[in-house]
Amino acid sequence: MTLGDLHIGQDAIIRVVGGEGELRHHLLDMGLTPGTEVTLRKTAPMGDPIEVELRGYELTLRLADAQKIEIDSVHATDRAAPSEERHKVVAHPGVGELDKAASYHERKAGAPIAAGAPLTFALAGNQNCGKTTLFNQLTGSNQHVGNFPGVTVDRKDGVIRNHKEATVTDLPGIYSLSPYSNEEIVTRDFILSEHPSGIINIVDASNIERNLYLTMQLMELDTPMVLALNMMDEVRANGGTIMVNQLEEMLGIPVVPISAAKNEGIDELIEHAIHVARYRELPGRIDFCTAGSDPADPRGAVHRCIHSVAHLIEDHAAAAGLPLRFAATKLVEGDTLIEKALQLNPNETDILGHAIAEMETVTGLDREAALADMRFTFIEKLCSATVVKPGESLEHKRSVAIDQILTGKYTALPCFAGIMALVFWLTFGVVGSTLSDWMTLGIDWFTGVVDRALTAYQINPVVHSLVIDGIFAGVGSVLSFLPTIVILFFFLSILEDTGYMARVAFVMDKLLRRIGLSGRSFVPMLVGFGCSVPAIMATRTLSSERDRRMTILLTPFMSCSAKLPIYALFTAAFFPRVWRAPVMIFLYLFGILCGILYSLILKQTCFRGEPVPFVMELPNYRLPSPKSVGQLIWEKARDFIQRAFTIIFVATVVIWFLQTFDTRLNVAATPDSSLLALVGSLITPIFKPLGFGDWRISTALITGFTAKESVVSTLTVLLGGDTGALNMLFTPFTALVFLIFTLLYTPCVAAIAAVKRELGGGRAALGVVLMQCGIAWVVAFAVHCVGVLLGLA
Incomplete structure (x- = not known):
C-alpha cells in the first residue's frame, strides 16, 4: 500500500519514501523517514491534499506525492492518549x-x-x-x-x-x-x-x-x-x-x-x-552518529561514512571556508552546492562514491534517508530522556473542532465565500464607508476653516488656489478613505493571526492546480488585497521558481487597498448607496476572474509544467494578538499617511502647477490652455477608444503610476475640488469602464520595484508594466464595445 491509500483514522509505518530530487529530500527532512508511524487525519474538501500526523505534528501533502511513499502495518489508530499528569517546572543554570x-x-x-x-x-x-x-x-x-x-x-x-x-x-x-x-x-x-x-x-x-x-x-x-x-x-x-x-x-x-x-x-x-x-563557546557536540565497532551495525555505517568523508575533504573544507562536519554531512546527503564549493578531484569523488555505496549497502537506505534516519534517531533518544509530553493542548483541541467546519467537505468553500463576503461587506458597505463619510466631513470642515482664514488674510489668489484647490483638495480627498483601508487591513490581519490563511491554502490547492498554481500561492495573492509589495515578497516562500514567477505576475490582479479611494469616489458619484458595496465586490471578483484567465494562458505558454508540491504544516488556531493587529493597522495607516504627504502631496502640487499656468508661465485663462492640457492631450488618443477621451482623465491615469491614490487627488484638483463634477467627464457606464481599467493596469512604482527585485532585472519589471497596461486596455475596450452593442454607452 501507499500513504495515499490510507483511510482517515488509520495508522501505518513508512517502509520506503519514493520519488526523487528536492521534494523527496524535503519530505525526509520533515520526518517522513522509513520506520516512522503516520496517521491520516483528514483530506481536503475536494479529496486532495491530505493531512497526516507524525512526530507530534500535522503535515499536508498531495495524494500524488503520498502515493510515492510505501507503507505497511496498516491498522486503526492506536496512538496512546497523551498523559494528563502534571509536572513541576525544572530550574536551569544561569549564565556561565x-x-x-x-x-x-x-x-x-x-x-x-x-x-x-x-x-x-x-x-x-x-x-x-x-x-x-x-x-x-x-x-x-x-x-x-x-x-x-x-x-x-x-x-x-x-x-x-x-x-x-x-x-x-x-x-x-x-x-x-x-x-x-x-x-x-x-x-x-x-x-x-x-x-x-x-x-x-x-x-x-x-x-x-x-x-x-x-x-x-x-x-x-x-x-x-x-x-x-x-x-x-x-x-x-x-x-x-x-x-x-x-x-x-x-x-x-x-x-x-x-x-x-x-x-x-x-x-x-x-x-x-x-x-x-x-567567549566564543562552540557547541559541545557536533557528532550525532551512533558509533559502532561492528561492521554490520547499520547505525555504525553512517558514522563511519561521515567520518571517512570528513577526513577526505578536510583540506578542501578549510580552503572553502566551510565547517568540516557540516560539509561532510551535506556531501553524504548529495548537496550539489557544497560539492561544487569543495572542488574535489576525480579520485576523491570516486572514493566518496565508494564510502556512500558502502553505507547504503549496510543500512539498506539511500544516502538521504540514512542521514535523516540518523538525525531523527538521535532526536528520539534525546526527547525520550528530556521531554515529558503534555496532554493534548487546548489550542489543538480547539483547532480540530473548528476545522470540522472550516475545512469540512461540504462546509469549507461556503465558509470561505461567506467570510470573504462578510469582510468586504463590512469594509465597503457598513463600517468602512460610514467612517470614511465622517472623515470626509471632518476634512471638509477643516478645509473650510483654512479657506476662510486665508480669505480673511487676503493672501495672494495664486497661493490661495495652491493651498485650497491643490493641496487640500488633492491630499484631503485621499485621506478621507483612510478608514476604509484601515478596516480592510484589520480583517486581513485577523485572518493571518488566527491561522485561517494556511487552511485556505489547504482547501484551495486542488482548485489552484487547475490554473497551474499550488495552494501555497493563495496566501501571497490574498495578501495582495492589502498591498502588492509584501504580497510579491511573500512569493519567496514558494520553492519552485516557476510558481514564484507565475504568482508574481498574477498578484497585481488582486486589487490592492490603494485602489480603494478610486472605487469609493466613483461608486459614490455614479451609483446609489445600496449598490456601492456590490459594485466594489464585483470589481474584486472581476480582477480575480481576469487573473484566472491570464494564468490559464501562462500555464499553456510560458509556464508549462507542474505546480510546486503542497508540503506545509498547519498551525493551530490562535486568538489574534491585539498588539499584533494594532501594530499592523498602525503601520499601514502610517504608510498611507506618509504617502499622502509625500508622493501624493508632490504629485498634487505638480498637477496644480501644470493646470494653473500656460506655456509662458502666465496664469492660464482656461484649463484647456494650461501646460497640463498640453501634456494630457498627447496621450488622450490612447484612451479615447475606451470612452474617456478627456485630457484630465488621461493625466489622472498617468499620475496613478506613482501611487494609485494619486488618481483621486489629480481628478479632485482638476475639477476644482468638486468631485460632483465627475459627471461632466463620465457617464455611469464609462465610469464602470474606467474602474475596470484602473483595476487592471500597472501597480504603483513601489510594486514595480518589488517585481524588479524579485524577478531580477528591469526588463522583467518593464514587461510586467507593459503586460498589465495591455491587458487593462484590451479588457476595458472589450467591455466598452459590449456596452455600445447593448446601448449602454
Missing part, C-alpha cells in the same frame, strides 16, 4: 554555569571578544515557531507577526535592547539547511558567508521533535549557539515539561525556556547569547 558541566569541558573556544566590540547574531528557526515575535522582543522592533508559514520573507536587522553593540538578524523560517526553497538559501548563505558571532535557534517547545532537526544542522556549523525553547507557557499549561538541564548536557549548548509572546525569559536568553558569543 554551563562551563562547570562535564560535557562542556571539551568544547572549543577562541580568544574572548572584547567587551563593547560588535557582535552579530542570526535568529533561525522553523516556520511558525514565533521567530518574528522573539525578534520584536529582542530588539523592541515592530515587525508584523502572523500565524501562517512565510511571514518573514527577507532578513531583518535590529539592535538587541540594552546591548547597542549586538545586532540580530531575523532570517526566514526553514526546516533544514538543505537548499529546497529561496528562504532556506537566504538563511544558509547568511550563516555561511556572514559568519555571525552567534546563532539564536528558536524552537517550538510544543513540537520539539520536529524542530530539533534544524538545531542539529545548525550545531554542525560550529558557531556559538543558544537554544530558545519558545511556547513553554503552552507546554506547562497542558501538563508537560522539558528537563532543561539534561537537554543542555546532551546537546552541549545553553538552553533557555521562554515565551516570546509573553516576554518571559527574554532577558536571560539575551545574557546567554551575549555570553557564548563573546
